[in-house]
Amino acid sequence: MAARVACPGVHLPLTNKFLVRMAELLFDDIFRVERVNPDGKKFDKVTRIEARSEKCGMFMQLDVNTDIYPIVKDERFLMALSTSLSLEGGQQSLADKFEYIMHGKLYKISDETRAKTSDGGSGPVIEVEIYVSFGGLQMMLKGDPSHCAGFELEQRLFLLIRKLT
């Protein structure tokens, strides 16, 4: 439990020195696409992906414009959430490091209690759900409350994605 708390942006597989210094990253992790369009294909250009993160075990549903940035099942990608694209003391932008960037608003935080005992523990497990809308493209991030401390309602967020090969 204590190991997982340190998740936000401190020791992640980003060896780049800029990224290590980034304090404004609210969340980042490597995700693997588990399912594509769980409810069937509804839109031509937009795909809903279900992914799970490798470090924090977060579950994510995300609408991606696959017309310009195709994502398929079992792909791994690095996803980060940040309130700003600018980096400390430099002309460089966070955007340079990523391939796909969306901007949106955090509009809802809710909780879900599940009677799950997967990690050996007993009793109910509480999970926090973060809802962000990127101009109508939805993101739902669900996981342990300890990873969601930086989020606040009405926050404007950048979602950054880079594929890992």
Added chain:
Amino acid sequence: MLQVEVAQYINSDVRVQSLMQVAKPLAGFVQRLKGKQGRFRGNLSGKRVEYTGRTVISPDPNLKITEVAIPIQMALVLTYPERVSHHNIEKLRQCVSNGRNKYPGAGKITYSDGSSRVPFHNVRRKLADALKYGDIVHRHLEDGDIVLFNRQPSLHRMSIMCHRARVMPWRTLRFNESVCNPYNADFDGDEMNLHVPQTEEARTEAVLLMGVQNNLCTPKNGEILVASTQDFLTSSFLITRKDTFYDRASFSLMCSYMVDGMDFVDLPTPAILKPIELWTGKQLFSVLVRPHANVRVYVSLTVKEKNYIKSKEEGEREPEAMCPNDGFVYFRNSELLSGQLGKATLGNGNKDGLFSVLLRDYKAHAAAACMNRLAKLSARWIGNHGFSIGIDDVQPSKYLNDRRQETIFKGYQGCDKKIQLYNEGNLPPETGCDAAQTLEAGITRILNNIRDETGKVCMKELHWRNSPLIMSQCGSKGSPINISQMIACVGQQSVGGRRAPNGFIDRSLPHFPRKAKTPAAKGFVANSFYSGLTATEFFFHTMGGREGLVDTAVKTADTGYMSRRLMKALEDLSIHYDNTVRNASGCVVQFRYGDDGMDPASMEGKSGAPLNFDRLFLKAKATCPAGGNEYLSPFEVSERVESRLLEDDMTPEGGCSVAFKNSFKSFLDEYVKSLTKTREAFESVENLAAKENSAIREKIVKNISGVTPKQLEVFLNTCISRYHLKQIEAGTAIGAIGAQSIGEPGTQMTLKTFHFAGVASMNITLGVPRIKEIINGNKNISTPIITAALKHDNNVNTARMVRGRIEKTNLGQVAKSIKLVMTSRLASLVVTLDMERIRDVQLCIDANIVKESIIQTPKLKLKQEHIKVLDVGKLEILSPDTDRSKIHFQLHSLKNLLPTVIVKGIKTVERAIIKKEENKKTKTSKYSLLVEGTGLKEVMGTEGIDGRKTTSNHVLEVHQTLGIEAARKCIIEEIKYTMESHGMSIDIRHMMLLADLMTFRGDVLGITRFGIQKMGKSILMLASFEKTSDHLFSASVNGRDDRIEGVTECIIMGIPMPIGTGMLKVKQRDTLPSKLDYRPNAILS
């Protein structure tokens, strides 16, 4: 002879002994007064006016919703008298010098001395130069002038509204399509009327009371009426699709569409920044609602659109914004976060839609401006995008065809099976039906299923670009049924609520064998409109179509007369300054309008609740960001709420109804409960984990459902202050509004006139006929039903017993035999009761009871001494006649009559049915009785019935049994039920008012000429209603006088009526001016 002539002079309808044939009697005085074209209704109640116009209408989305385009030709004729002043003299000089045939010109100039000149060609220059302050120029209509716009039938007050003129070329009157709804107009050749108010006072009153922007809502139920329609919905739906993306150029272009490129627009940050900048269609709508930072409009709302997928299992969480169909519309601070916009958000008839919320939170101007922007954007966008329908849109695919064939085949098989069972006599009947009815119901169910199922497949298989599909999804036009009729299967045709009737002997058409019950023989159309109908199918389809046409024609006449009667009865009711509703003579009808004195037009919540707390709470939380403020604990919240609710404006004396206070309190209690629950959920988990996380957890809890002091304060204050603003204004002609609100929906009622009351086979009248019955206060209604509650409602057997007590039982049903016994000494009838059977159905009948009931049947003329009880189950009946020759025949006729003697039950009851209600949660069933027929008193008195919960739908019977207050309640409930079963929501306050008017004299008065007469109305009003001559004659004989205080009387006399703005009179100093002598001086004095 003279008498005949005189009588005919007065009334040419008087009957004359036909001594001589008059060629054609002249119209008598009475004929000139009465009737629709007569003096009263034709000339006194409705007068012909000048300054009007009428022509064909057409749409123009570029106009504002408050505008109407007027053709120049019309503007040349319609004039407005404008007084010359310092500010307009130059403009009016120009008008005068243009003359009367050039726009903008003037028709006439009136001078202060009363003379007037027409600016003809030769003098107009001179007149223009001579114009001076104070003259009145009758100038042509110009842009911005105030006009009244109307379309018949004027069913409600929004049928005539005030617009601003826009003088334009071409020959039609044009307006924004958003305003089609209140007028019920379309552009298939409709014509509309135009009136130009001629004084500043009239203009002011028109624009303030009748202006479009002040009539966006209907007072019928507070729903928005002026809203987007048709193409606007379609294009909004397509723009907000999840996969519409625009680059910078096209997004900016579309932003300029909506503001004509004349206003500032703040471009939002693109939703996708990399790999390329892309904006979504939803962001375009965020711009539409709030174009730039200086527009202080922060809308927050949630709406579930038609294609929203609800969670299937109970207890499962709603997907809300994550709905895979994108059917959950969520606006937060004027930003569209999710959802594809359709009719529920943008259209009329939803209180939580975008325009409703704009209207309530940011007033009419914001809503109107947003509608203008949407109209412009949609019209231009869809013009470029293109939207049409073609034959390929209705061509079924092979898969669809196969599925359709399969479904129809399966359905037919099911029907055949049922028919076979029926023919063999093995069909198990349903409760309260015989075999034939059961068969019909079964087959109809199967056939309706076929259409639904094919329709469903159809909707699933169509490509999303299919135009009819788009239109039905967004709600702009057409329904899934329409689509499946075009593509898959037209379905069962019904005539009079059942399958096609037998027009020939035992068959519907000679193409089928006799007594055929197959789907095809009784009007099932298996083909689609695309595949084409067979000859017989086509014929059945026309039968259904004809019925619809006839019904519409009959209905218009019926509802028109009903509206007229309602209007005449309610027209003079208005709110007074002491909050009472009174009629013209000051008689109190209600002590407080609708029990809470709220204005139905501004009710925001569902079913007439003043506010929608959920939405206001969401708005309060969204508009007051938490920032660094401290959140409140549940205890603090309830503490603050308590103290606020004790303040003066939440007390009954402060004008707050108890119902509102209670609902407000329960909402807040509910919130505190949920807040506590979230906290506890986190705390219970926290105990297991490390303590150091508590700060983080606390923060999350607050983000989830916390509230800051500021947010709570804002919420409480908005709710309370807004509640107080919703009080109805004194002077409102609430009677007329109520009459229109009940009369207008009548025209929209579909031909569904019957409906099952819980149990199949038990029909109750609905629709216009039922409303008529209630309003007329009929003595005999077509389907009286008593709903009786049982004392023990969980047992079928007790229910059956009680039913046995209520339902009438004949002697024939319980007798084993009725025999004629002839001996040498005596002739008699012996009745043997079937005691076994009686015991089986648990009736307590024995010979003594039978004897009593025979004696009480007067038709038989039998007395005590004629009947002998032999034992428990046997009676002997002697003939009352002693004449030996007649005895034989007498006994025979008695023998025929005896089986019809009612031995048990209530005579007026036709039948009683047990209604079973299953509760899915507890898996228990509740039973109640539905009794067809009258006799409420007897049913209530029956043992085993809970009289306190027993009601009837017969108003007059309820009045006789339970009294006038119960009758009032019954009227309200019955009108409400009828309206609701047609899917129409009407504010309960209107029905209360009607019910109060019908009962306030202590007797149930129907809204008919007899009832209205008893409501204490003036003679002139009664004469203008019906039976003109009778009222006038009786009034003159009795020397009645009329105080001219009602609406009709004032209109007849041409004076302002004491309602609304005419309620108050201005007090003037009463020093009389010096008397002027108009006569010429007498020559001789």
